[in-house]
Amino acid sequence: MTRIAALAIEHERDRGQRKLLVDELTHRVKNMLMVVLSISGSTLRGHSEEAAYKTFQERLIALSKAQDLLTQSGWSSVNLRELVNNAVAPFIADSKRLSIEGPTATIPARLTLPFALLLHELCTNASKYGALTTEKGRISIYWGYPHTDKERKFLFRWSEAGGPPVHPPARQGFGSRLIKTAFTSDGCVGKSDYKPDGFVYESPCL
Numbered sequence: 001m002t003r004i005a006a007l008a009i010e011h012e013r014d015r016g017q018r019k020l021l022v023d024e025l026t027h028r029v030k031n032m033l034m035v036v037l038s039i040s041g042s043t044l045r046g047h048s049e050e051a052a053y054k055t056f057q058e059r060l061i062a063l064s065k066a067q068d069l070l071t072q073s074g075w076s077s078v079n080l081r082e083l084v085n086n087a088v089a090p091f092i093a094d095s096k097r098l099s100i101e102g103p104t105a106t107i108p109a110r111l112t113l114p115f116a117l118l119l120h121e122l123c124t125n126a127s128k129y130g131a132l133t134t135e136k137g138r139i140s141i142y143w144g145y146p147h148t149d150k151e152r153k154f155l156f157r158w159s160e161a162g163g164p165p166v167h168p169p170a171r172q173g174f175g176s177r178l179i180k181t182a183f184t185s186d187g188c189v190g191k192s193d194y195k196p197d198g199f200v201y202e203s204p205c206l
Contacts, residue, residue, distance in 0.1 A: 059120060062087065066116030070109055077106035084141055087119035091127050092139065102143035105154075118190075122158050122201060130199050131163035138162050153204045160198040168194045 065086045069078045084100060092098045107115055123132075131137030142157045160166075190203040 058124070059117065062116050062120035063113060066112050070112055073109075075109050077108050078112045080105040080107050080143060083107060083112065083116060084119060087116060088123055088139070088141075091123040091132060097132075097138050099138065099140040101141070105143060126160055126163070126199070129164075130166070131160035134163050136162040156203045158199075158201040160200070163198060165196050166194045166199050 066078070066083065069083060069086065073079075081100065081102065081104070088098060088100075126132040126137075126139060131139055138161050140157075140159045140161070142159075143155065145153070146155055190201060193200040193202075
């Protein structure tokens with residue numbers, strides 16, 4: 001094979017790789033724009049302009065932080081504890097009010113953005129209506145394989161305690177719908193339990 005022929009083959013291979021990268025980037029950007037579009041429509045509906053802007057901004061910041069973790073990992077998977085820490089940090093300054101327990105685990109790239117939004121909505125609801133509205137309120141976050149689960153399904157659990165009496169929401173906004181349907185694309189529905197002594201959310205889909 002001549003030098004010119006070898007260079008031509010190498011050039012064609014590089015061009016093919018660049019096309020794959022551009023196609024993948026285009027796909028991710030489209031997905032991100034669809035997420036932003038969904039968030040914007042749901043946020044603006046039924047809110048005052050000032051409140052909508054603040055909520056929309058906070059949700060985009062949550063997405064941005066998750067995007068940073070995905071980029072750092074090469075869009076493969078994200079460390080679950082790091083994702084959780086990023087989500088709760090703006091809401092809980094006192095470490096005594098937060099318990100995080102779980103083994104080293106990663107979350108697939110396709111679930112990272114919806115899970116980051118889910119965590120943001122859980123934190124927001126806790127700070128507006130739940131455990132974070134009182135001085136003694138606490139948040140417990142757990143993931144792993146419960147000893148009582150014979151099928152060994154991975155479980156994520158968010159539970160609150162020490163807040164005001166809990167009642168199911170009178171209406172379902174974007175946050176409530178997201179908490180319920182964040183992982184329906186994977187054939188799974190999260191379970192919300194509005195216990196009087198503290199809200200609990202569980203998902204076996206991570």
